[in-house]
Each structure stands twice: as structure tokens, then as C-alpha cells.
Amino acid sequence: MNTAVAPVTVPVTVYVPADSAALAAGADAVVTALQTGCAQRALAMALVRNSSRGMFWLEPLVEVATPAGRVAYGPVTPEDVPGLLDAGMLQGGAHVLRHGITEQIPFLALQERLTFRRMGVTDPLSLSDYAAHEGWAGLRRAVTLDSAALVHEVTHSGLRGRGGAAFPAGIKWKTVAGAVSAQKYVVCNADEGDSGTYSDRMTMEGDPYMLIEGMTIAALAVGASMGYVYIRSEYPHAVAVMSEAIARATAAGFLGDDVLGSGKRFHLEVRKAAGAYVCGEETAMLESIEGRRGIVRAKPPLPALQGLFGQPTVINNVITFASVPIIFARGADFYRGYGMGRSHGTLPFQLGGDIRQGGLVEKAFGLTLRELLYGFGGGTRSGRPIKAVQVGGPLGAYVPESQWDVPMDYEAYAAMGAALGHGGIVVHSDKADMAKLARYAMEFCALESCGKCTPCRIGSTRGVEVIDRILVGRHREQQVELLRELCDTMLHGSLCAMGGMTPYPVLSALNHYPEDFGLVPATAAAPDPQLA
Amino acid sequence: MKPDRPSSVAGTPVVAPLVFVPRTSKIPGAGPEPMAPALAAQVNPLIAAHRERAGALLPLLHAVQERLGHVPPMVVPAIAEALNLSRAEVHGVISYYHFFRSTPPGRHVVQVCRAEACQACGADELLAEAEALLGCKSHETRSDGAVTLEPVFCLGLCASSPAVQVDDQLHARMTPARLRQLGEQLEILA
Numbered sequence: 001m002n003t004a005v006a007p008v009t010v011p012v013t014v015y016v017p018a019d020s021a022a023l024a025a026g027a028d029a030v031v032t033a034l035q036t037g038c039a040q041r042a043l044a045m046a047l048v049r050n051s052s053r054g055m056f057w058l059e060p061l062v063e064v065a066t067p068a069g070r071v072a073y074g075p076v077t078p079e080d081v082p083g084l085l086d087a088g089m090l091q092g093g094a095h096v097l098r099h100g101i102t103e104q105i106p107f108l109a110l111q112e113r114l115t116f117r118r119m120g121v122t123d124p125l126s127l128s129d130y131a132a133h134e135g136w137a138g139l140r141r142a143v144t145l146d147s148a149a150l151v152h153e154v155t156h157s158g159l160r161g162r163g164g165a166a167f168p169a170g171i172k173w174k175t176v177a178g179a180v181s182a183q184k185y186v187v188c189n190a191d192e193g194d195s196g197t198y199s200d201r202m203t204m205e206g207d208p209y210m211l212i213e214g215m216t217i218a219a220l221a222v223g224a225s226m227g228y229v230y231i232r233s234e235y236p237h238a239v240a241v242m243s244e245a246i247a248r249a250t251a252a253g254f255l256g257d258d259v260l261g262s263g264k265r266f267h268l269e270v271r272k273a274a275g276a277y278v279c280g281e282e283t284a285m286l287e288s289i290e291g292r293r294g295i296v297r298a299k300p301p302l303p304a305l306q307g308l309f310g311q312p313t314v315i316n317n318v319i320t321f322a323s324v325p326i327i328f329a330r331g332a333d334f335y336r337g338y339g340m341g342r343s344h345g346t347l348p349f350q351l352g353g354d355i356r357q358g359g360l361v362e363k364a365f366g367l368t369l370r371e372l373l374y375g376f377g378g379g380t381r382s383g384r385p386i387k388a389v390q391v392g393g394p395l396g397a398y399v400p401e402s403q404w405d406v407p408m409d410y411e412a413y414a415a416m417g418a419a420l421g422h423g424g425i426v427v428h429s430d431k432a433d434m435a436k437l438a439r440y441a442m443e444f445c446a447l448e449s450c451g452k453c454t455p456c457r458i459g460s461t462r463g464v465e466v467i468d469r470i471l472v473g474r475h476r477e478q479q480v481e482l483l484r485e486l487c488d489t490m491l492h493g494s495l496c497a498m499g500g501m502t503p504y505p506v507l508s509a510l511n512h513y514p515e516d517f518g519l520v521p522a523t524a525a526a527p528d529p530q531l532a
Numbered sequence: 533m534k535p536d537r538p539s540s541v542a543g544t545p546v547v548a549p550l551v552f553v554p555r556t557s558k559i560p561g562a563g564p565e566p567m568a569p570a571l572a573a574q575v576n577p578l579i580a581a582h583r584e585r586a587g588a589l590l591p592l593l594h595a596v597q598e599r600l601g602h603v604p605p606m607v608v609p610a611i612a613e614a615l616n617l618s619r620a621e622v623h624g625v626i627s628y629y630h631f632f633r634s635t636p637p638g639r640h641v642v643q644v645c646r647a648e649a650c651q652a653c654g655a656d657e658l659l660a661e662a663e664a665l666l667g668c669k670s671h672e673t674r675s676d677g678a679v680t681l682e683p684v685f686c687l688g689l690c691a692s693s694p695a696v697q698v699d700d701q702l703h704a705r706m707t708p709a710r711l712r713q714l715g716e717q718l719e720i721l722a
């Protein structure tokens with residue numbers, strides 16, 4: 001024991017995240033070590049299990065409240081704890097793991113956190129913490145507005161669906177608001193199955209009331225009295241936190257028969273998915289909630305008119321709903337002021353894969369991939385050069401270095417045959433075999449296809465076979481032509497994005513990395529009208 | 533009038549009259565095999581708790597699997613009857629979703645994420661390593677019932693990949709050495 005450290009009598013607040021990613025890095029063992037260490041040293045610690053700041057390379061990130069602000073230490077292992085305590089961690093003392101004031105860490109300081117402004121700051125389930133950090137301000141304003149004004153505010157904010165399709169939320173809400181029915185629903189699509197994405201998980205685990213608030217505002221806007229949050233089964237912590245948050249919010253009058261004394265009814269329920277990727281498609285999700293196999297429905301009818309149980313239904317993704325409270329708290333103009341072109345507001349980008357500083361970066365639309373990869377991400381974790389970056393999940397295109405300076409907005413990415421999707425960014429080093437990844441995309445589609453439409457169900461299996469033939473070099477040029485034709489069929493003939501976007505990773509890999517398919521770059525780089 | 537129909541002789545039908553024979557086939561969930569009383573005692577309260585919910589089937593199957601570790605085929609008829617569905621519909625839902633199991637898993641379940649972000653950090657090699665360490669192929673349960681190994685798609689830890697889940701515990705930045713360590717702790721190494 002270091003006698004230089006005076007025993008602390010007033011408990012010092014120490015934050016250790018309980019986010020899944022922190023737990024996976026050993027946060028609970030760090031808590032045990034802190035409790036033991038403090039007890040041995042007669043130090044008083046008030047522990048708060050916050051959510052993650054989204055700097056996952058520093059997890060478990062332990063923060064200590066000091067008069068100068070919260071000081072960050074990370075990544076902390078249980079073995080580091082005695083040394084940290086002896087170094088005066090509870091007073092913000094110097095240590096090799098100390099990163100200074102958390103909010104001044106460049107990765108965080110350079111972000112524009114609107115939706116994620118409370119992330120890692122508050123205790124996720126504390127209603128008083130939420131209220132103290134601008135919580136419920138949007139809902140309090142929303143209960144004073146009528147349906148038309150609510151829909152107008154969302155439309156004017158420019159908010160578009162953050163799940164991938166980027167459809168204007170206001171238009172969707174307006175359709176549901178205008179539908180005549182005794183029963184309407186609000187459904188949150190939290191079946192975040194895309195590799196490289198975790199912003200929904202973070203939101204549900206780290207700031208659940210924000211999602212509840214956003215869904216409640218949507219319910220007021222369209223006249224819905226019942227809502228569901230459909231959460232993937234791979235996220236047990238998110239299911240637990242959301243369920244508890246709904247119970248607490250209901251008990252406190254933010255949900256239930258009389259939302260904030262408005263006389264309006266809105267009940268919310270968590271539904272656990274069961275591991276079918278395609279249930280992230282909205283109509284397959286509705287089928288699943290209704291208790292059936294998650295088979296995609298043909299549209300029309302639009303879910304906005306005939307959705308869950310055949311009733312008008314607003315379906316949005318977690319981040320879309322989570323963006324709503326701040327739009328009402330600070331006004332549509334405030335939100336609209338961020339971004340570029342027709343992409344307004346911010347997008348939580350999620351850096352993953354072979355990246356040194358993996359984590360969540362919320363920025364206005366318009367920054368470049370290069371800024372994300374090197375400015376925030378710091379290059380690869382392996383130290384190897386970056387070869388390809390998959391943007392927008394398993395159905396997103398592989399973006400080569402020549403396109404890393406394109407501003408990230410929905411239109412610019414669509415123009416180059418890619419998609420921002422849900423903001424997931426997966427980095428591959430020069431070790432990646434792009435033909436293998438293209439094959440994997442087809443294999444994944446074959447595994448996860450719901451089977452309703454032929455291009456997706458059969459095309460994906462044929463796609464694996466064709467790529468296999470390309471790789472062994474049997475009639476290679478001919479097979480490449482066949483693969484392009486197959487992709488064209490899937491792109492235009494599939495019922496939903498599962499089969500319709502699987503060609504994105506396949507064709508982008510083929511177009512930008514022909515040598516991985518055993519092709520001579522010059523001959524294979526034939527411009528493709530779909531994915532130039 | 534069907535001309536090829538054989539004529540009856542003196543009112544005696546040539547074709548044997550239809551007699552209902554109960555099916556005894558062994559198609560999982562298809563047989564009328566009733567639940568054993570011990571199983572019924574566990575499952576019936578769950579059915580009672582969920583049957584009135586809108587879209588009750590998935591929550592009910594989750595509840596059954598949470599209680600029993602899997603959804604045994606014997607419970608299908610009871611669930612189907614309670615929810616006014618056919619047994620085929622219930623079986624269809626169970627078999628459609630990756631999460632539901634019809635057979636019990638091993639005493640420990642090791643899941644290795646093989647989605648793209650984890651692949652970028654060596655997930656394929658890690659899965660091969662796991663097969664060797666555990667002496668168990670992917671998607672299989674080892675013959676001694678000690679462990680089930682499953683590749684999964686995205687545990688949501690894409691910034692700290694490769695990710696592994698062992699029973700209820702998530703592990704980030706997994707290495708073969710740490711996997712061996714975990715296996716030793718649980719005594720599931722081959």
C-alpha cells in the first residue's frame with residue numbers, strides 16, 4: 001500500500017461500463033478487482049455501471065470523476081487495478097493507462113454526437129440521469145403538438161431511415177397518420193444482423209429511454225397505441241435492458257394508458273427474434289412478430305397501410321427512432337443543419353474489423369471514408385495496409401482506395417454503386433482474399449434467404465458454384481460473364497434487399513479486385529452499368 | 533360417372549372401406565405421442581402464460597427453450613393445439629429459425645462469430661482452431677455431450693473481433709491461446 005495516498009472518505013464515483021463489448025473484454029472482473037482493491041486500501045468508491053463511450057480498443061474503460069472532469073483509464077485488466085489504485089487513480093493520478101479527460105480524447109472530441117450524446121455518460125437505466133441529460137424534453141414538447149405538427153417536424157428535419165433504405169421518416173409517418181384504423185402499431189426494427197454494426201445494440205443497452213421516447217413520439221404522431229421492439233436473440237443484454245427500461249418508463253408514466261398526462265395510450269413490448277438474418281427486412285419481421293416463419297411479403301400493400309396484424313404500422317430502425325427525441329427537443333432546424341445535400345443530420349458510423357481504434361463515430365454526413373479509417377480509426381490493428389472496406393453490412397459494397405475520398409452521404413454512395421446502409425464499416429487488410437469474400441456473400445445469402453423468390457433462393461446457390469468454377473479456372477471468362485448476368489438477375493428480380501443487394505459485395509469485389517479472381521485487371525475492369 | 537370404376541358384386545364393395553389409422557410415423561413432431569407428465573408439467577404453464585398473446589408462437593418457443601434448453605418435438609402437438617395452428621406450422625417455425633434447437637445442446641456451447649468483421653481478424657482460423665481444440669466439428673455436439681460448437685453470424689462486437697461466446701459469456705479479441713485457456717477452465721478440451 002502506498003502511504004502517500006490518503007484514505008478517501010467521500011466516495012469517489014468510478015464508472016465501469018456494462019455494455020456487452022466491455023463485458024466481453026472483462027469489465028466484470030475489473031469491477032471485482034476494484035472492489036477488492038478499494039476495500040484493502042480503505043478507499044471509498046461509488047461504482048456506476050455506465051454504458052460504453054464507444055472506444056472499444058480502450059475497453060474496459062474505467063472513468064473516475066474528478067473536479068476537472070471524468071478521467072479515463074484503459075484498457076484496464078484486473079491485474080492493472082492494484083497498480084492503478086496505488087498510483088492514485090481515484091484522484092485522477094498519472095499512470096501509463098491514463099488517457100486524460102475522457103471528453104478530450106480526440107476520438108470523442110472530434111465527433112458530433114447528437115444521438116449518442118449520453119452514451120457512456122449516464123447510467124442507462126436511471127430515469128433521473130436520463131431526465132438530467134435532456135431526456136424526455138422531446139416528448140414533453142411532442143405531447144403539446146397535434147399529429148400534423150408532429151409529422152411536419154420530422155419531415156422538416158430531413159430524417160431518413162437509418163436502417164439502410166434511407167426512406168424519409170416523415171413521409172412514412174404521414175402515410176400511417178392518414179390511414180384510418182382503430183388499431184395502429186409502431187414497430188422498431190432492432191434485428192441488427194449486419195456484420196460491422198453495433199449502434200443499435202449500444203443504444204438499447206446504453207440509452208434505452210431515448211428509443212422509448214422516440215417510439216412514443218412516433219406513436220403520438222400516427223395515433224398508435226401499441227408498439228413492439230423486435231430485438232435479435234444474439235443481444236441478450238439489449239433484451240434485458242430494454243425490457244427493464246420499458247417497465248420503469250411505464251411505471252413512471254412515460255408509457256402506458258396516459259402518456260405524460262396527455263390522455264393518449266401507448267404500450268410497448270419487447271419481442272425477441274430467433275436468429276434469422278432476413279427478419280431484418282421489415283415485412284419478414286412482421287411475419288415473425290405475428291408468429292410465423294420470417295418470409296418476406298410482397299409489396300404493396302405497404303406496411304404503412306397494412307402492416308402488423310394487417311393494421312397501419314410505422315416501422316423504423318433503432319437509430320431512426322433514437323434520432324427523434326433531439327429533433328423535438330432542439331427543433332427540426334437544429335437537426336437539419338447537420339449533413340450535406342439531402343442527407344441531413346448525423347450517422348453513427350461503426351468502425352470494425354482490422355482497425356486499430358475500432359468504435360462508434362457519430363458525425364454529420366459528408367465526411368470521407370479516409371477520415372474515418374485513418375483520422376478516427378488510426379489504420380489497421382494488424383499494421384498491414386488496408387485493402388478493402390465494406391461499407392453498409394454484408395450486403396454493402398467493398399470500397400477500394402480510389403473511392404475513399406467520396407463524401408459519405410446517401411446519394412454519393414448510391415451513385416458509385418455502394419450503400420451507406422446502417423453505417424457499418426468493416427476494414428480488411430491486404431491479407432483479405434476478395435474472391436473468398438465474394439463467395440462468402442453468396443454463401444451467406446444462400447443460408448439466410450427466406451426462399452420466397454427464385455433469384456435469391458436459387459441464385460445465391462448458383463452464385464457460389466459459379467465463383468467456385470472461376471476460382472479453379474474452368475472456362476473462367478465465360479463464368480465471369482455468367483456471374484455478372486446472375487448478379488443482374490438477383491439485383492433486379494429479387495423481392496427484397498437480401499437477394500437484391502448480395503450482388504453489391506460480389507460485383508464490387510470482382511470489379512475492383514479482379515486479380516483475386518485470377519483475372520487480368522485490364523480485361524476484367526469492364527465498366528458495369530450497375531456498379532461502375 | 534367413372535367408367536373404369538370396378539363394379540361391385542352383390543353390393544359388396546371391392547375397395548376396402550376407409551378406416552382411420554392413427555399415424556405412427558417417426559417424423560419429429562408429427563406423431564401424436566403425448567408429452568410425458570414431467571414434461572407437460574413444465575411446458576403447460578408456459579403455454580397457459582403465452583397462449584392469449586398476440587403473435588404468441590415465438591415468445592412461447594423462447595420460453596420453452598429457456599426452460600428446457602431446446603424445444604423437444606413432443607411439445608409441438610400441444611403448442612399447435614393451444615395456438616390453433618397445425619403441427620406443420622409450429623414445426624416449420626422451429627426449423628426456420630437458427631436459434632431454436634430440436635435436440636439438446638452439449639453441456640457447454642461455444643459459438644465462434646464468422647461474420648466479415650471477425651473474418652478480417654482471423655475468425656476462420658479461430659474456428660478451425662476451435663474444432664481442433666474441442667475435437668468437435670462445427671454445428672456438432674461432441675459424442676460425450678460435453679460441448680457444442682457453432683459458427684454464428686455477428687455477436688455485435690465488430691470493433692473488438694474476433695468474438696466468441698461460451699455459454700452466456702461473451703469474449704472479445706479472442707486468440708487461440710485464450711480459447712485454450714477457456715477450454716481448460718471448463719474442462720472441454722478434446
